[in-house]
Amino acid sequence: MDESGVLRVCKAAGHAQAGRTGSDIVCAAVSVLTRAAARALSGRKGITLRCEAPEPGFLNMEADYTAEGKDFLFAAGVFLIEGIASVAEEFPQNCRLTLRRM
Numbered sequence: 001m002d003e004s005g006v007l008r009v010c011k012a013a014g015h016a017q018a019g020r021t022g023s024d025i026v027c028a029a030v031s032v033l034t035r036a037a038a039r040a041l042s043g044r045k046g047i048t049l050r051c052e053a054p055e056p057g058f059l060n061m062e063a064d065y066t067a068e069g070k071d072f073l074f075a076a077g078v079f080l081i082e083g084i085a086s087v088a089e090e091f092p093q094n095c096r097l098t099l100r101r102m
Helices: 025-041 067-090
Strands: 009-013 047-052 058-065
Touching: 009 025, 025 047, 025 058, 025 067, 047 067, 058 067
Parallel strands: none
Antiparallel strands: 009 058, 047 058
């Protein structure tokens, strides 16, 4: 997060190991949340998004914004943080959320 509380970087790494490959509810939940955020931010006016998924189980997202995109990026960050926090609360042995200020 930057000094304004806007989520600028998101990294999802690892495998949850909460089920068989292809049937892991934790992996599925985190994947849907991060992909939904990436899709919502892609092409949004005032937001420049860089995404890469170098291999299965890993996603890196970085965003820059102008005044025009700040509110939307802030809201998307809250959605992503709250969603992953919810998964981490329900499955603490398989999911961890770490927040850092930039």
